Amino acid sequence: MITLRNVSKQYPTRGGMRTVLDDINLTIRHGEKLGILGRNGSGKSTLIRLIGGAEKPSSGTVTRGMRVSWPLALISGFGGSLSGRDSLRLVCRLYGVDYTDKVGFVLDFTELGRYFDEPVQSYSHGMMARLAFAVSMVIDFDCYLIDEVVAVGDATFTERCNHELFGQRGHKAMVIVSHSDAFIRQHCDHAAVLVDGRLHTFDTNDQAFDFYQASLQVTAA
Amino acid sequence: MSTFRQGLRIQLRVLHALMLREMLTRYGRHNVGFLWLFLEPMMFTLAVVALWTAVGMHKGVGISIVAFGITGYSTIMLWRNMPGRAIGAIPPNASLLTHRPVQMFDVFAARILLEAIGATVSFAVLSFGAWMLGLMHGPEDVLKVLGGWLLLAWFSFAISLWLGAASELSSIVYKLWAPVSYIFIPLSGAVFLVEALPPVGQEVVLLMPVVHCVELIRDGYFGSLFHAYYSIGYVLVFNTVLTLFAMAQLRSLSRKGLQP
Numbered sequence: 058m059i060t061l062r063n064v065s066k067q068y069p070t071r072g073g074m075r076t077v078l079d080d081i082n083l084t085i086r087h088g089e090k091l092g093i094l095g096r097n098g099s100g101k102s103t104l105i106r107l108i109g110g111a112e113k114p115s116s117g118t119v120t121r122g123m124r125v126s127w128p129l130a131l132i133s134g135f136g137g138s139l140s141g142r143d144s145l146r147l148v149c150r151l152y153g154v155d156y157t158d159k160v161g162f163v164l165d166f167t168e169l170g171r172y173f174d175e176p177v178q179s180y181s182h183g184m185m186a187r188l189a190f191a192v193s194m195v196i197d198f199d200c201y202l203i204d205e206v207v208a209v210g211d212a213t214f215t216e217r218c219n220h221e222l223f224g225q226r227g228h229k230a231m232v233i234v235s236h237s238d239a240f241i242r243q244h245c246d247h248a249a250v251l252v253d254g255r256l257h258t259f260d261t262n263d264q265a266f267d268f269y270q271a272s273l274q275v276t277a278a
Numbered sequence: 279m280s281t282f283r284q285g286l287r288i289q290l291r292v293l294h295a296l297m298l299r300e301m302l303t304r305y306g307r308h309n310v311g312f313l314w315l316f317l318e319p320m321m322f323t324l325a326v327v328a329l330w331t332a333v334g335m336h337k338g339v340g341i342s343i344v345a346f347g348i349t350g351y352s353t354i355m356l357w358r359n360m361p362g363r364a365i366g367a368i369p370p371n372a373s374l375l376t377h378r379p380v381q382m383f384d385v386f387a388a389r390i391l392l393e394a395i396g397a398t399v400s401f402a403v404l405s406f407g408a409w410m411l412g413l414m415h416g417p418e419d420v421l422k423v424l425g426g427w428l429l430l431a432w433f434s435f436a437i438s439l440w441l442g443a444a445s446e447l448s449s450i451v452y453k454l455w456a457p458v459s460y461i462f463i464p465l466s467g468a469v470f471l472v473e474a475l476p477p478v479g480q481e482v483v484l485l486m487p488v489v490h491c492v493e494l495i496r497d498g499y500f501g502s503l504f505h506a507y508y509s510i511g512y513v514l515v516f517n518t519v520l521t522l523f524a525m526a527q528l529r530s531l532s533r534k535g536l537q538p
Contacts, residue, residue: 066535111376112535127376135373136303143302150295151379153288 059085059108059125059200059230064117066103077103079254080117085200087123090231092241092262094269095251101234102128104251105202108232123199123230130189130204137178141169141188144177145195152196159195166191166217187214194221200230238266292379296388315392319355319400326351341503345405345414349499350468352401353430353492357466358459359397360434363389364442365455372536382443382532390438394431401427405499415500422498429513430491436517440524443531467492472507480507487516 066078077100085091085108095101105128106112107119135144145163149156164173167187177185193201201222222231223244235241241248241262248265249258252272259265305312327347334343364386368375371385408414417423445451463469467489472480483489490508497506 106376109376110378113533115533125378127378130373130376135299136370138303138306139299143299147295147299148377150298151292151377153291 058122060120062118064114067115076254081256085230088228088230090245092245092248093234094248099251101251102204105204105234109202126198126201128202128204129193138176140176141173145192148192154196163191190218203231203233205235288379292384293388296384297392300388300392315396316399319397320404323351323404341500342414344408345499348404348408349496354463354468356397356430357434357488360390360393361438361441363393364438365445365452367442368446386439386442390435417499418501419498423495426491426494432517433487436520436524440527443527446531471504473505487513
């Protein structure tokens with residue numbers, strides 16, 4: 058279980074402190090699939106990073122009773138001069154996993170071939186995305202943080218990602234940030250909406266989407 | 279005990295991973311690659327020692343100019359290069375920090391330790407090489423050399439961590455470190471013996487822990503040829519206080535987090 062208790066996050070700006078997240082309370086249970094909705098800049102990514110531990114709250118506490126992934130991303134941010142193999146090795150070393158068991162899967166998933174030993178900066182966007190995703194699948198987590206990842210890429214890639222994530226790891230907990238209605242409805246049990254730094258959690262996707270639409274109307278008016 | 283040991287194991291694993299990555303991103307696999315790690319400080323030191331020899335500095339004092347130069351300039355490579363790598367270390371490594379085993383301390387420590395290893399290997403190779411070539415004598419007391427070097431490495435580690443963390447909170451640190459460290463080169467004890475200074479000057483330079491360390495290292499090498507001035511206690515206290523400051527600075531930085 059992951060618990061956020063009275064979590065707030067502030068960043069200093071020229072105009073003083075800006076509150077990105079305000080008194081957030083959230084619980085994520087084993088196997089739970091939670092969608093997070095919110096406009097651009099509403100703090101969705103910050104929330105994900107707080108859950109993952111890449112960011113520490115300004116106040117409040119985050120307790121993690123399960124192993125939480127890093128926010129899955131489409132680029133492998135380990136430095137362009139590293140090869141795909143180096144990136145895989147690095148992640149395996151960081152998490153204390155045997156690298157030799159994982160090479161086969163990554164080579165197979167990414168179809169990088171001889172590019173696996175070329176620097177990542179020579180990769181196309183597609184190759185980069187496949188590598189980053191495959192490397193994320195190498196470490197076993199109880200909860201995956203997914204930030205708009207799987208919606209990008211060609212159909213085959215999306216399908217294979219979906220298979221790995223929602224097929225093979227379908228019993229894991231997930232926190233999914235997406236702008237795609239269909240994606241959230243398909244994969245999440247329920248959703249929460251971030252508006253003005255506050256998190257509104259709902260029991261169903263429909264309620265969350267209704268509230269989200271209404272909040273957009275209010276700000277537009 | 280077991281959680282402490284587990285924590286330590288993770289720490290070492292992460293440091294190992296980050297140092298290997300740092301070597302690859304910095305030196306790549308081309309040419310002599312990671313050999314640059316210690317070739318670079320070696321070339322600096324060699325060039326300066328060659329220059330001093332050519333100019334004929336310290337002729338007639340009885341201390342070999344090669345020994346004086348290597349023991350002196352190598353220390354500069356240590357305390358000046360380590361902070362240089364720590365300052366601004368976080369932004370290019372921001373993506374690593376999304377991995378929970380990786381803490382800001384690890385990012386700094388990996389860079390700083392790598393730099394320390396480079397300077398240490400450079401010092402060891404140069405002094406051993408010069409000794410074998412008969413350009414200088416071997417150390418009279420290896421323990422003093424080792425002690426002085428370790429104290430200086432500790433000082434450099436602490437100040438690097440402090441400046442590295444501070445540089446994320448204020449960009450002034452970037453701008454100031456280059457000129458300030460430049461001014462400290464002639465004051466650091468690398469280019470003089472404390473005994474050669476007037477008493478007032480001695481008091482002033484001995485405020486700097488680096489000077490104590492350099493004197494201790496030289497005492498270990500050729501202590502019979504001059505009177506060394508140092509207080510190990512002073513350096514220990516100074517280093518401890520500096521380390522606490524560095525930890526506090528790092529703590530406030532990691533509380534604040536990265537700007538999105």
